Amino acid sequence: AQKITQTQPGMFVQEKEAVTLDCTYDTSDQSYGLFWYKQPSSGEMIFLIYQGSYDEQNATEGRYSLNFQKARKSANLVISASQLGDSAMYFCAMREGTGGYQKVTFGTGTKLQVIP
Amino acid sequence: KAGVTQTPRYLIKTRGQQVTLSCSPISGHRSVSWYQQTPGQGLQFLFEYFSETQRNKGNFPGRFSGRQFSNSRSEMNVSTLELGDSALYLCASSLGQGGSNQPQHFGDGTRLSIL
Numbered sequence: 061a062q063k064i065t066q067t068q069p070g071m072f073v074q075e076k077e078a079v080t081l082d083c084t085y086d087t088s089d090q091s092y093g094l095f096w097y098k099q100p101s102s103g104e105m106i107f108l109i110y111q112g113s114y115d116e117q118n119a120t121e122g123r124y125s126l127n128f129q130k131a132r133k134s135a136n137l138v139i140s141a142s143q144l145g146d147s148a149m150y151f152c153a154m155r156e157g158t159g160g161y162q163k164v165t166f167g168t169g170t171k172l173q174v175i176p
Numbered sequence: 177k178a179g180v181t182q183t184p185r186y187l188i189k190t191r192g193q194q195v196t197l198s199c200s201p202i203s204g205h206r207s208v209s210w211y212q213q214t215p216g217q218g219l220q221f222l223f224e225y226f227s228e229t230q231r232n233k234g235n236f237p238g239r240f241s242g243r244q245f246s247n248s249r250s251e252m253n254v255s256t257l258e259l260g261d262s263a264l265y266l267c268a269s270s271l272g273q274g275g276s277n278q279p280q281h282f283g284d285g286t287r288l289s290i291l
Contacts, residue, residue, distance in 0.1 A: 093277045103264055105282035112277050151219065155278070163232060164209065164280060166219040 062086065064152050064167035071172050073142045080127070081137040081170045083152030089113075092156045094135040096126065099149040099169070108150075111135055142174045178203065182267050182283035190291050194255040197286045199267030201248050207272025208250040209280060210242060213264040222265075225250050226272045254288075262290045 065084045073079035085094065096108045111119045111126045119126040127136040139146055152167040181200040189195050201208050209232075210222040221234040225244035242252040248269075254261055264287050268280035 095279055097282075102284075103287070104284045105266060105268070107279045107281060110277060110279055153280075164221065166211075166221075168218045 062167075063165040064154055066152055066167035066170050068170045069168075071170055073139075073146075073172065073174055075144060075174055075176050076141055078138060078140045079142055079172065081139070081150050081152075081172065082134070083136055083167060084132070084134045085152075085154050086133065087154065087156050089156045092154055094126070094128070095153045095155070096124070096135075096137045097151045097153060097166075098146075099151065101148070105151070109137070139172075144174050144176060147172060147174045180267055180269050180281055180283035182265075182286050184286060185284065186287050186289075188289045188291060189257050191257055191259060193257050194253065195257060195288065197252045197254075197265055197267075197288075199250045199252070199269075199283060201250070201267075201269030202281055205269035205271055205281070206248050207270045208244055208248065209268045209270075210250070210252050211266045211268065212236075213266055213285075214262075219266070222252070257290050259290050261288065263288060 063086050092113045094111045098106045098108055109119050109121045109124045109126050111128045118128050123140045125138045149169045149171050151169045155164045157163055183198045207226045209224040211219050213219045223230055223242050224232040228244045239255045244250045264285045266282050266285045268282045270278040270280045
């Protein structure tokens, strides 16, 4: 089974609208972390937001928020007030394990295009 | 604080050659991970180094190897290059200790093209 599943290969959103990018995960660990990264066409991976498995509140970072539903094993990224500069690939990732046995797995990504 | 630095940014090689890529992590970060990114396979984990020791490894052939130095800088080597090795190679650093709440910080990548 895939550890991280991003079911939306591509998404379009109108400028200034909100958009939700889906991510589901699979782990048997109790302690894990979920991350979202943005990769513009230039190639660099930019860390956006983090959610810990024990965090009771959804993470927020500026226009980014993470809709964390632990029972459903989903960690969807919500971008509010989309901007043209948000057009990029978005990757969901999970870090499992502790100490020296941590492992990071990435999803296949969602390509977001913001339309003016 | 300086970010993760990867050199070179672009590299062109021919089949059969070997190549060495370099990564300098964020100061204080002791874990360095390497990823291969291609349009067909996405982002694939190569290996992770922590305190000069490889502690995790992905499913890549032995032609792919790496090492980490005492200052946490890391190098990745690919021998007997094949056309399929053309990819963006990304390096990521993190603190490397403690729980699972550490994000990885990525460099700009090295784009390797095999002719």
